[in-house]
Amino acid sequence: xxxxxxxxxxxxxxxxxxxxxxxxxxxxxxxxxxxxxxxxxxxxxxxxxxxxxxxxxxxxxxxxxxxxxxxxxxxxxxxxxxxxxxxxxxxxxxxxxxxxxxxxxxxxxxxxxxxxxxxxxxxxxxxxxxxxxxxxxxxxxxxxxxxxxxxxxxxxxxxxxxxxxxxxxxxxxxx
Numbered sequence: 001x002x003x004x005x006x007x008x009x010x011x012x013x014x015x016x017x018x019x020x021x022x023x024x025x026x027x028x029x030x031x032x033x034x035x036x037x038x039x040x041x042x043x044x045x046x047x048x049x050x051x052x053x054x055x056x057x058x059x060x061x062x063x064x065x066x067x068x069x070x071x072x073x074x075x076x077x078x079x080x081x082x083x084x085x086x087x088x089x090x091x092x093x094x095x096x097x098x099x100x101x102x103x104x105x106x107x108x109x110x111x112x113x114x115x116x117x118x119x120x121x122x123x124x125x126x127x128x129x130x131x132x133x134x135x136x137x138x139x140x141x142x143x144x145x146x147x148x149x150x151x152x153x154x155x156x157x158x159x160x161x162x163x164x165x166x167x168x169x170x171x172x173x174x175x
Contacts, residue, residue, distance in 0.1 A: 013061060013155035020060045020157040027071045028059045028081055028131060039130055044160045046123045048089035054145060054156040057082035061155055080134035081127070082108070087162055090139040093117050105144045108136035 010017050021036075029035040043053050058064045058071045058079050072079045085093075094106040098116030109117045109124055111134065120137050127135040148154045 012150075015061065015155050017157065020155055023062050024055060024059050024157055027062065027079075028133070035130070039127065040159045042126060042130065043083070043123070046126075047085055048087070048093075050087055050162045051090050051160075052086040052142075052145075052162045053159045054084045054086060055081060055159055056084060056148075056154065056156040060157050065154075077133040080110075080136055081131060083127075083135060083137045083159075084145065084156070085137060085139045086142055086145050087139075088141075091141065093119050094139055101144075104141050106139040108138040110134065110136040 012020075015023070025031060025033055025036045029039070040053075047053060059081050063070055064073070064079075091103060091106070094109075094117045095115070096102065098109075098113065099106050107113055107116060109120050114121065117137065117139075124135055124137055145156065148156070
């Protein structure tokens with residue numbers, strides 16, 4: 001398919017989408033694509049419709065941005081997974097005090113900030129139990145992800161995308 005070729009050819013930070021996905025499966029899911037798919041489905045089932053979900057950080061690149069240390073360099077299960085939920089609805093799940101830039105880019109829901117998005121705490125707990133490591137969840141607008149990925153060349157892996165806008169012919173109630 002043309003879409004698969006395009007996805008394989010898209011490069012951020014020197015990594016294609018296929019290389020990013022393979023890194024994530026190898027590093028965070030013990031080379032088990034089924035565990036990865038189960039994780040993605042769990043996320044998809046628990047975020048608002050119309051949400052794009054991306055994974056950023058050392059699970060994607062294989063090394064920490066701050067110091068270049070390899071993923072899990074402090075021992076198995078020590079590196080976290082950095083999920084970013086992208087869309088207007090997920091922005092509303094974070095408290096006013098839970099933002100770096102209010103209404104645009106949240107701080108991560110993490111052990112350091114467990115109360116900034118109470119409705120996402122159960123999902124975070126489920127995901128951490130699945131992967132045996134910390135999972136941090138933040139929310140951003142499309143513009144933040146585009147800026148970081150396209151302009152700053154910071155790699156991210158899209159786990160699920162919000163559906164394109166439906167045309168009138170696609171709507172089930174269209175006559």
